[in-house]
Amino acid sequence: MVELYLLSIAMLAAAIVAIEIKDLLASAVAMGIVGFSVSIMFILVQAPDLAIVQIVVEVMTVIFFAAVILRTTHTDTTIGKGIKTESIFPVVTFFIFGTLFIVLAIYALKDLPVFGSPVMKVANYYIENGLNHTGAANIIAAIILDYRGYDTFGEAVVLFTSVLGVLSIMRMKGKK
């Protein structure tokens, strides 16, 4: 369990660096460190399927950010001009909202089962009968493609729509 605490400290430090730093490529790399720590935490919580998907998706996200940043500027021009009066209002509002959010979240999350012993009513049915009903040895593949196949279908439609959106935003028809 010690590794989980150390990794969460590294994750939060990299997150704060990614937001406050002036160079834009450095903040994209710091976001890559956050995604990488999340993937290793997925391995330590015994979820190898999620770890594989998280690490390839995070590498793709860093590639997309780098492709956009290298076509435009490298530096952030909004930091270092002093504190303006019109930027104090969002910061104060955010701190009030943030404290309220964390206090109410801790109050609501006390009702969850203790970390390490979940209530597994439906999951016991899937684990007992997964191999006999579907024939697949990977229980997660049996869940996402046989017991809950509509969610995968909806996700395929969402990915198709996002590709359509990107291609229609970036068309060059009629421009010189």
Add this chain to the structure above:
Amino acid sequence: MILIIACMLLIVIGLYAVITKRNLIKIAIGFCMTEYGINLLFAFIGFKKNALAPIITKIDAPKMFVDPIPQALVLTSIVIGLGTTAVMLAMILRIYEKYKTFDINEIKKLKG
């Protein structure tokens, strides 16, 4: 419990970037960070101590697995996060080509 508070802090840091920052790329990074935090929170809820990953290797072995249902839901959510990020970056690229800056205060002043 401390780990769940660390996830909540990651979500709140992402929201801080979306609300207070003035650079468009930092806002997009904040969105991504909030999604990572939410997926991590779901994976922590399904953890069981001294249990194994939910993959069957021998047919008649006793079965002590972690909860597979939150993992199945998070698998979908990670890939949808990638699609959302791609559309946001396409819009940011188009805005830069028209206004030549990432600062949202400058973009509010110039009226086309």
Add this chain to the structure above:
Amino acid sequence: MSGLSVIVKTVARIVAGFIFLYGGYIIVHGHLTPGGGFAGGVIVAASFILLVLAFGAAEIKEKTSYIVSSIFESLGGVMFLLVALLGLFSGVFFFTNVLPKGTPLKVLSAGIIPLCNIAIGIKVGAGLLSIFLALAASHYILKE
């Protein structure tokens, strides 16, 4: 965008085939080991993105034009829909598992799950290649 040096070009030509093979392995064994259609699809897209980055977008304009990858993405989606309709046409409700289940822990088992994984892998791979070409090299690729 221009290409990189000669060493990178030679190594990329050799390595891209191995990355494609590894992605195909993760897609096909999705019901036995962790992975599945989504992770395998992204790895297949990464092998093509490696070739585009090493050679420059101006040189391989004909081989990876976005029309070909759009055709493959639509083929993947239609194949997924046909596999799901197979359950409707053979009596029971939509999206049911109608192919034989076979012996567990072999590659040819578990009904329609390998077919669905292959369809999703093709779809995700081609879609991500189209998004990368649109974001990084839209001056060369998307002119009408």
